[in-house]
Amino acid sequence: EVQLVESGGGLVQPGGSLRLSCAASGFTFSSYEMNWVRQAPGKGLEWVSYISSSGSTIYYADSVKGRFTISRDNAKNSLYLQMNSLRAEDTAVYYCARDRKVEDWPFFDYWGQGTLVTVSS
Amino acid sequence: EIVMTQSPATLSVSPGDGATLSCRASQSVSSNLAWYQHKPGQAPRLLIYGASTRATGIPARFSGSGSGTEFTLTISSLQSEDFAVYYCQQFNNWPITFGQGTRLEIK
Numbered sequence: 001e002v003q004l005v006e007s008g009g010g011l012v013q014p015g016g017s018l019r020l021s022c023a024a025s026g027f028t029f030s031s032y033e034m035n036w037v038r039q040a041p042g043k044g045l046e047w048v049s050y051i052s053s054s055g056s057t058i059y060y061a062d063s064v065k066g067r068f069t070i071s072r073d074n075a076k077n078s079l080y081l082q083m084n085s086l087r088a089e090d091t092a093v094y095y096c097a098r099d100r101k102v103e104d105w106p107f108f109d110y111w112g113q114g115t116l117v118t119v120s121s
Numbered sequence: 122e123i124v125m126t127q128s129p130a131t132l133s134v135s136p137g138d139g140a141t142l143s144c145r146a147s148q149s150v151s152s153n154l155a156w157y158q159h160k161p162g163q164a165p166r167l168l169i170y171g172a173s174t175r176a177t178g179i180p181a182r183f184s185g186s187g188s189g190t191e192f193t194l195t196i197s198s199l200q201s202e203d204f205a206v207y208y209c210q211q212f213n214n215w216p217i218t219f220g221q222g223t224r225l226e227i228k
Binding site: 035037044045046047050059060061062095097102103105106107108109110111112113114 | 122152153155157159163164165166167170171174176206208210212215216217218219220221222
C-alpha cells in the first residue's frame with residue numbers, strides 16, 4: 001500500500017526556519033517525481049515545489065523561490081522541504097504528493113495527510 | 122502563469138441530483154488537466170486526469186470533459202460522500218496551478 005507521511009510541522013516565529021519530511025513507503029520511491037502542495041487556512045490548494053526522481057530537476061512557486069529548498073534522499077525513501085525566512089503567509093497545511101504520468105497525462109495520484117505549519121509570533 | 126478559474130464558487134445540490142462544475146484556463150492547457158476531491162482533514166483524492174480519464178477506483182458517476190481552456194466535471198446522482206471541495210489543476214506549463222475550488226454542498 002502506498003503511504004506518504006509528512007512530519008516536521010509546528011509553530012515557528014516569522015523569519016524562522018523549519019524542515020518538513022515526507023516518508024514514503026509501498027512503492028519504489030526513487031522512480032517517482034514528487035511535489036509539495038500547501039493549503040492556507042480557508043484557502044485553496046497551492047503547488048509549492050517539484051523534484052524529479054533523481055533530484056536533478058527542481059521547480060518552485062514564485063511565492064517560495066529563494067526561501068524554500070526541496071530535496072530527497074532515495075536511499076531513505078524520503079522527501080524534504082527546508083523552509084527559511086518564514087512569513088505569516090506561509091502558514092498552511094503542507095502535503096507531499098506523488099507525481100505520475102499515464103500516456104503522457106500527468107497527475108498527483110497519492111497524497112499524504114499533511115503537516116501544519118504555523119508562522120506566528 | 123496560467124490562471125485557473127473555477128465556477129461556481131459554491132454549488133448547492135440535493136442528493137440524487139446531478140452537478141456540473143466548470144474550470145477555465147487563462148490559456149490553453151491542452152488536456153493536461155486533473156480534477157481532485159478534497160474533504161476537511163483528508164488528503165486530496167484524484168478523480169480525473171487527462172481531462173477525461175477516470176482514475177482507478179473512481180465511480181462512473183464522475184466524468185470529465187473539455188480541452189484547451191474549457192473543462193467540466195460532471196457528477197451524476199450525487200451521493201452523500203460526494204459533498205466536498207473540488208479542484209482543477211493544470212500541468213501544461215510551470216508553475217503547476219490549481220483553480221480556487223468549487224464547494225459542493227447539500228441543498
